[in-house]
Amino acid sequence: MLMINCELIDRLIELSIHEDIGRGDLSSIAIEDYLEDGEFHFIAKEEFVLCGTEVAKKVFEKIDQNLSVNFFKNDGELLSAGEIFGKVVGYVGSILSGERIALNFLQRLSGIATNTKKYIEKLSDSDIKIIDTRKTIPGHRILEKYAVTVGGGSNHRFGLFDGVMLKDNHIDAVGSIKKAVEIARKKTPITVKIEVETRNIKEVIEALEAGADIIMLDNFSIKDIKEAISIVKKKVKLEVSGGINIENLDLYKKLKIDYISIGALTHQAKSVDMSLKFRGKV
Amino acid sequence: MLMINCELIDRLIELSIHEDIGRGDLSSIAIEDYLEDGEFHFIAKEEFVLCGTEVAKKVFEKIDQNLSVNFFKNDGELLSAGEIFGKVVGYVGSILSGERIALNFLQRLSGIATNTKKYIEKLSDSDIKIIDTRKTIPGHRILEKYAVTVGGGSNHRFGLFDGVMLKDNHIDAVGSIKKAVEIARKKTPITVKIEVETRNIKEVIEALEAGADIIMLDNFSIKDIKEAISIVKKKVKLEVSGGINIENLDLYKKLKIDYISIGALTHQAKSVDMSLKFRGKV
Amino acid sequence: MLMINCELIDRLIELSIHEDIGRGDLSSIAIEDYLEDGEFHFIAKEEFVLCGTEVAKKVFEKIDQNLSVNFFKNDGELLSAGEIFGKVVGYVGSILSGERIALNFLQRLSGIATNTKKYIEKLSDSDIKIIDTRKTIPGHRILEKYAVTVGGGSNHRFGLFDGVMLKDNHIDAVGSIKKAVEIARKKTPITVKIEVETRNIKEVIEALEAGADIIMLDNFSIKDIKEAISIVKKKVKLEVSGGINIENLDLYKKLKIDYISIGALTHQAKSVDMSLKFRGKV
Amino acid sequence: MLMINCELIDRLIELSIHEDIGRGDLSSIAIEDYLEDGEFHFIAKEEFVLCGTEVAKKVFEKIDQNLSVNFFKNDGELLSAGEIFGKVVGYVGSILSGERIALNFLQRLSGIATNTKKYIEKLSDSDIKIIDTRKTIPGHRILEKYAVTVGGGSNHRFGLFDGVMLKDNHIDAVGSIKKAVEIARKKTPITVKIEVETRNIKEVIEALEAGADIIMLDNFSIKDIKEAISIVKKKVKLEVSGGINIENLDLYKKLKIDYISIGALTHQAKSVDMSLKFRGKV
């Protein structure tokens, strides 16, 4: 999984291990002389979309490179309660040290994937993409956005570095949407799109004329969204944002918009339930 | 706040900033020539217990040491919807770069404090302490456990390094609770307590005889908890764990136990709603 | 300058200082007891476009936060031989330690800005943007791309993370340009553009139909470029690449293309000549 | 190659990879499901002295430890245009991610080795050593000095930590060359030489009497160099510096001096041309 092969993920995992183990796992150190090799199984304790297997592997490998970690299911597969979906084999002292960290990652990421999937299923017969936001747990941005894709969603920018988003503050500082887009175009790498956040139809028209690549309709009524659609006429991408949830998603699914962004995909997700159980010495 | 003055928190904040800003905040860079100093206000958009003000300060200071951040409320205070609880003053380009990161910390930590407070209020007339677990977001352990205390809860161990917890795997490896406690006592710093996780009354008796400092009753029925209490007779601390939630907490509040540990304090907490709004140039 | 306020630049500067100073500046340590405060001047020893003043400042500040560094000219200004363009005031031992490092940055970056400016001037009455490539000194990507903009050029993607570039290897792996663009669109953040590198007119047509955002014409003859222009009809952006240099640039300047990418902006730039001279105690 | 087995090189390579890949190689991630193992060849596109093979290996190994990198030529060998000089075999996604970084190192280092060789060949029948300076790209000091040796040159000090160089500022601070050398001798590790930069014959005499290990003649005329030689009489080493280039090098080659230092070895070197081409699946 190329997605997590980057320094940022390595640093997060190392921080997570260091935070938990600190100067040492006292319980394992205490009984070190009695520990041998063993096998542990990952078991789902409720139904959920699996996500985070590669991260869990990395956690165990960083703790002890001799551990062998195998998942029987791939990220994105739906597990049922009681299902065994992977195993870890090796020195029991190392497995016990990594257990909680690996589970904390898996439970959170599977929670996001499972949560996202609910939104996707609601929209099943639509071309609109459900996209995430930057409302993610600090340090977990890449992983959480990956989990959104595992659940069927798409990604908005990963950070401030791979997308320009001109909001009211930016526009006010410069004086007009037109001028803001113009100078942003000059200073932005040619591969990165410029999005303008608009608060009313007047701004939509300005953003369109300014040559924005994407126009975001922030907290627009359904009626205003429809007007914006008729103005933009598919010339640029339209993103709808603000106040959309699993209950009212239906209202948006027939609209000719490109993206619906939903912060709740990540920041309202809950951890799912699973465990890692000892299955005997090997 | 001494709690967050440690390398682990610095690394988490630096990782969080780097993850979001990467090679640069394109939107601010684009309009850099037009940006001046300004003032922004933190506004609560629902009722919640505030938590994370010192972390938010650190985020802004690490991005730009010339920013001035002041909170009008302290961690632990209850905010009402619409309340302005702090401000950031300085270079607008820097504030815009740090806004989302600071909010992500504040929203999550306030969410945990608010969630914890609900449990504490349920137990208000009891001596039992509600304690957290290690089911925290990887890399956020210290902050999340701090948020639990802000919400009125207490802390179990912070990691594998400041508490011994002998579970079935440890005990099975050594052969008996008695032996496990004995060797743990020899290898553990004299300032750290030894806790034994028990699954039945027989194990409680063994743990007591072995000289454990704390005995954890894992998934015990109310009846069995009462029997354990009568056996232990306050000689050591008793922790009850497993299956306790905001609904059934009442059943436990009259028991003569010391601690109730609840993973949901952290892993089922949701972010609260707040924003940072521009209030004009300065 | 927001452009260099990021962890990557800090790490490069710290590495550069550490590489030069190592366990200590022996010459300054030797005469430490005799060193006082002094003033040094930056002097241009040939004509060049200045670039790197903020980096030089950071170098001196990281070595000794009490140094005061001021530049009388801004990045982008043309200096003449003999011109004094800045000064450093403070403890002489610190200034001597940082002198070579700061000059190495300034000389290289000014060299790139000066080099770029020559290309820009050649194209002065055209709308085509001269853009850079990823052929930069490892670790200096951000700085070198910044120097290109200071010289009047524009930036292609900064790395593999902020632009999709589908080359022959990618396309061959997937089977067709159409399919490659399609799957890339699904997996790429919505703010990032997808560019396709084409080797002939047939591929240009495919890339256009596939919905690429930018089409790169790699080593096309002038005749083929013209054909591509007539096909694409400004529907997407056109980048011309390969074999373009300061001598033959004229041939391209009347074409209706959007970008000309030139690796030589960075990898054929030479350091310019300047020095830092002691001007007396203070 | 022991030369690059040090933390400084590891940090530079890691920074270089992180700078380019950032949060992920979007193009490879996009087509990840279609990528298999393949073989790529390094091809020289002009004549040059090869340098940097071990660095290139490290780049690929750090990106993916399962890649196999082999060079058919060693550092220091002269390649002709069109020559295949190495190969990389393994997962195509990893190779594509590392390609540009490895090439950027190889092109720059081979450029320095090739450039240095020209100077060395000019001096072929002389005992004088051509030595480098500290005018290197920040962060690349060790690599660039290594490339100088690969081209046949020798090294002056690697940094401020492994050689004392007393310049006018140091000497003025202390009062005299004699005193400066005396105190430097006391404070410097016994294994490190003390060099004095002189600007005229009077200073040469002082430096000799002060017991300097090396005397540098800075911007001396040929006539003055000859006088210095007759004074020093091989008692200490003589380094000539300033204004020497490939054109006027002949004037110096018969002189009885020990070293000629030339900053242009590194700071005027240009990248050579080479590529990495896909040669099929494996």
Next chain:
Amino acid sequence: MLMINCELIDRLIELSIHEDIGRGDLSSIAIEDYLEDGEFHFIAKEEFVLCGTEVAKKVFEKIDQNLSVNFFKNDGELLSAGEIFGKVVGYVGSILSGERIALNFLQRLSGIATNTKKYIEKLSDSDIKIIDTRKTIPGHRILEKYAVTVGGGSNHRFGLFDGVMLKDNHIDAVGSIKKAVEIARKKTPITVKIEVETRNIKEVIEALEAGADIIMLDNFSIKDIKEAISIVKKKVKLEVSGGINIENLDLYKKLKIDYISIGALTHQAKSVDMSLKFRGKV
């Protein structure tokens, strides 16, 4: 050995290697072309308790992962002068680079273990535990405390994070021992004990009533210690500290105390003598 599997130890070893090798081992680099594989033996040059074998292994492995390091004796075994206790096999250039670093660790840690053993042997027929303090070499805390256990001693807290020690400054700030213990109990993880340092019998009584877990008798006379014992009656642990050395240890061994803490275990330990000798090519 789980004890040293933590980030802190990795950082110390990496710092130690970097400090010694810096930009390269000049002596090995010089003769690199002549170096082959060889075998070296560790030889004790006096009698001592071996300690640090796992650290020495890590040192060599970090320098060159192809080295093979084997110890014939375990940490804790008593070696006699002349005894060969381990070997390193592999590339001679790597072994020579790591030799001094590995020896410096082994000599210091064996020195501490040997020193500790003398104290333990003095107390051989007593239940009192000899414990260490925080008077350790900065950065070496974990290793030195490990060496104390290898020599037969026990550990007090490893740092400020795994034990509460209320001293006069803390108590004075709060107002009374009672109050200090009370608030500490509230803020401290339930797994960590609270120790109170007392200076007289009155404070012992207060600490006992306040519910301290451990009471430290700081610089008490034997008579006062006996009084404290009679007051505490084994209800909490008693630690005796201050002025106890190998000469007067006998005076304490019959007392009914739990711990004697001795800073000299670590800060007065001397390095033992050993060497690593070349035994031929392999």
Next chain:
Amino acid sequence: MLMINCELIDRLIELSIHEDIGRGDLSSIAIEDYLEDGEFHFIAKEEFVLCGTEVAKKVFEKIDQNLSVNFFKNDGELLSAGEIFGKVVGYVGSILSGERIALNFLQRLSGIATNTKKYIEKLSDSDIKIIDTRKTIPGHRILEKYAVTVGGGSNHRFGLFDGVMLKDNHIDAVGSIKKAVEIARKKTPITVKIEVETRNIKEVIEALEAGADIIMLDNFSIKDIKEAISIVKKKVKLEVSGGINIENLDLYKKLKIDYISIGALTHQAKSVDMSLKFRGKV
């Protein structure tokens, strides 16, 4: 003090703080609400040569940049028992957190300076320099070698990077001293000296003819040292090493040698006694 202004020292201090404070100073956190600003005094508890004041300052400043640290005595001054030699003023919580770390540095470094001074005084009327070795605590090389100079000693190389030392293994690999020096000269920076370790008079002669800069006489008898002196005739520097201690130092002080290296300066030094005492609120 330029000597400790380098990354290596910063990393050591940060590691030392992190090792001790970890996730937080529990004792200070507990009573945080009661802590105010105060003043603490450093007091010598025996006679010693002070060393490490700048390091101690850095420790406190890194813990809390608002602390004010002043020493009334400089490194190198002799303190008597009871003397107050410095003070720390600021937030008591921060001072208590840093106290032990700062003292551990000061006690060790003052111990080395004090120990070195004894050797220097023994040699007082000689020109021979007492020099240190690489037998230092891992990670503390720079500090310990600094302490040696504070005690009046001189420094041998700081690491493998700033001096070539050809020992038997190097020479055997190459075939002869002559050849080893020849190739080392070619590969070593011109500012670094080449030393040869010799075991008998024959090797001394070879080393002299090979052009070594320094010849080390390893474990030579006084008689052989005298013969070596008569052979070398001051043409190169002579270092005597092995078996020299404070008792037999007199035997060497009249010899015409340049350096005596003594590992015991550092590895047999003991910590001196001092404390930091609270002197009241401010």
